[in-house]
Amino acid sequence: MNHPKPKLVISACLNGEFVRYNGGTVEDPFVKKLLNYCQPISVCPEVSIGLGVPRAKVLIYWKDGHPRLFQPSTQRDLTEEMERFSEEFLSSLPEVDGFLLKAKSPSCGVSNSTLSYKDPEGKVFSHRTKGLFARKVLEKFEDLPVEDEKRLRNEHIRRHFLVRLFSSARLREFMETAQRISQLMDFHKRNKYLLMLHSQVKLKEMGRLVATSKNLQETLKEYAKLFRLALKRAPSKGQWVNTFTHIFGYFSSRLNQKEKEHFFNLLEDFRKDLIKENVILELLKNWSFRFEEEYLQSQTLFEPYPKELEKDAQRD
Numbered sequence: 001m002n003h004p005k006p007k008l009v010i011s012a013c014l015n016g017e018f019v020r021y022n023g024g025t026v027e028d029p030f031v032k033k034l035l036n037y038c039q040p041i042s043v044c045p046e047v048s049i050g051l052g053v054p055r056a057k058v059l060i061y062w063k064d065g066h067p068r069l070f071q072p073s074t075q076r077d078l079t080e081e082m083e084r085f086s087e088e089f090l091s092s093l094p095e096v097d098g099f100l101l102k103a104k105s106p107s108c109g110v111s112n113s114t115l116s117y118k119d120p121e122g123k124v125f126s127h128r129t130k131g132l133f134a135r136k137v138l139e140k141f142e143d144l145p146v147e148d149e150k151r152l153r154n155e156h157i158r159r160h161f162l163v164r165l166f167s168s169a170r171l172r173e174f175m176e177t178a179q180r181i182s183q184l185m186d187f188h189k190r191n192k193y194l195l196m197l198h199s200q201v202k203l204k205e206m207g208r209l210v211a212t213s214k215n216l217q218e219t220l221k222e223y224a225k226l227f228r229l230a231l232k233r234a235p236s237k238g239q240w241v242n243t244f245t246h247i248f249g250y251f252s253s254r255l256n257q258k259e260k261e262h263f264f265n266l267l268e269d270f271r272k273d274l275i276k277e278n279v280i281l282e283l284l285k286n287w288s289f290r291f292e293e294e295y296l297q298s299q300t301l302f303e304p305y306p307k308e309l310e311k312d313a314q315r316d
């Protein structure tokens with residue numbers, strides 16, 4: 001399967017640039033590999049607001065219920081500069097597919113990690129919070145995947161991020177060339193089981209939207225919004241089983257009793273966490289070749305992102 005190259009906004013220090021406060025960079029084997037399959041757009045918010053390399057640390061503190069960015073060694077409050085830069089930078093971006101930001105940074109951290117700092121007098125500042133730049137990203141791009149490199153070490157979070165990132169890129173590339181409603185119907189068909197896996201409600205809503213379209217541009221805009229929303233939630237085990245069972249329906253009348261039993265035993269093993277979803281996906285894909293179900297063979301569900309990234313997805 002051909003995969004698009006997602007436009008990924010990435011913290012510059014994760015992209016091999018020596019921009020950290022201590023002049024260092026961040027080595028992460030998975031991120032390095034992922035970048036071979038993406039079009040990275042690097043950004044270092046702290047360097048961009050004029051803090052040099054190396055530089056004294058910055059931290060976040062809370063005032064009147066709002067986070068503020070502060071550099072204790074110079075006593076500078078950098079909040080306005082960071083907010084202004086974030087606004088300008090994010091507004092100037094081309095259409096992008098996702099963000100990968102450095103964990104535990106007062107600027108880039110996307111999860112509520114504990115950020116601590118000890119000042120020269122030994123006073124400790126400690127807050128559970130997100131970085132200031134990351135907050136703006138999450139506010140402005142709520143439908144896109146936004147993660148940090150540490151969270152991607154979790155297999156489920158990583159797979160979900162990859163599905164959303166490459167699906168967003170596929171959607172973007174499709175939107176750039178779509179000229180007829182029949183093309184949107186084809187796109188929707190190829191993504192049917194991936195969408196079913198993540199949200200049956202949205203799948204139906206999108207099906208209705210495509211079937212009743214009157215204006216292509218308006219439909220595309222609405223479709224893109226629903227598509228990204230549909231993939232926002234990671235699928236539960238029940239959703240996987242439901243999707244497997246739907247696909248199984250294509251072959252069930254042509255399988256012998258032993259093959260059917262084998263399928264239902266695998267579902268049970270999957271429910272009990274004895275096997276992963278890719279075991280059942282491979283079996284279904286195999287049957288799609290055997291019974292020449294071309295419609296199923298073209299489903300993005302079978303390979304939503306490059307296999308080479310799946311190899312690393314199994315490292316933990």
Ligand code: SF4
Nearest residue numbers: 011013044102105108
């Ligand atoms: S975490 Fe963000 S602000 Fe800090 S060095 Fe990396 S890119 Fe720059």
